[in-house]
Amino acid sequence: MTGASGFIGCCAVRRLLADGADVHLLVRPDADTWRLPDILDDVCVHRVDLADAGTVEAAVRKSAPGAVVHLATYGAYEWQADNRRILETNVLGSLNLLQASLGAGVRVFVNAGSSSEYGYKKEAMRETDRLEPNSVYAVAKAAQTHLASLMGGRGEMSTTTFRLFSVYGPWEEPNRLMPTVIRRAQAGLPLEMAAPDTARDFVYVDDVLDAMLGFNRLRATNAQVFNLGSGVQSTLRDVVDAVVAVAGSRSEVRWGAMAARRWDTNRWQADTSKARTVLGWTPRHALRDGIARMAQWMEKAGGAYATA
Secondary structure (H helix, E strand, O other), X not given: OXXXXXXXXXXXXXXXXXXXXXXXXXXXXXXXXXXXXXXXXXXEEEEOOOOXXXXXXXXXXXXXXXXXXXXXXXXXXXXXXXXXXXXHHHHHHHHHHHHHHHHOOOOEEEEEEEHHHHOOOOOXXXXXXXXXXXXXXXXXXXXXXXXXXXHHOOOOOEEEEEEEOXXXXXXXXXXXXXXXXXXXXXXXXXXXXOOOOOEEOEEEHHHHHHXXXXXXXXXXXXXXXXXXXXXXXXXXXXXXXXXXXXXXOOOOEEEOOOOOOXXXXXXXXXXXXXXXXXXXXXXXXXXXXXHHHHHHHHHHHOHHHOOO
């Protein structure tokens, strides 16, 4: 697995270990593993720069994996703005990992794509839609998806790309939307928000892992792409209403107190019919249920997630 030091990756590692898997992590040399200290003794860690083809190949060969889960990325957060690094990580790094996996006889390669590949759409996004990426990061993720499909199309290794929508849940960056709103609502502090009609398709991390880690099923989905979202568009107002209800909060909501980000839009929704039909996958957690589970986890986790 790559990207294990990140939010989705650390949740995936824990799921795999719970299932009894032998897990090897390809972690960049300077990665902060603050999410992993309790499980580092249960995995094998390889400090690898994905842009270095030689070390990637050596690590993959040494691990001899049956499946590879590629979650490493750069550029998904606003502060990750180095365009060269975005391309090196998502395009060159993915190419190196795909080639190393193919050479090592990997049977299943799971690739994490992004809903940003689509660009802005007026309707729910479908895998057959024309890609219209509108940022360097989106261009890089689209190229990564094409590379994975190309390698899978050769028939020696099954590759599946999951275009992720707005994933949330335990271990998400503490300063991101969901942890911040939950923490402040629990403390009764003002909720400073962007425009209330800003839309996303929020999907709980456990639901995402249900699809991404079904390796036996994925052996038959070679070179295919699937959307992973809830299939329901939710606005920031929907999020605030759910958080306030879960927390029993009386926090003041200050709409427009935060400036809109350049990618904010009032239309963003996944069409998940392909994943439902081909994989038999449907998300198990509605928005309020997912937020309630996350709030319970945050209360136990404490630290940066504790109520101020």
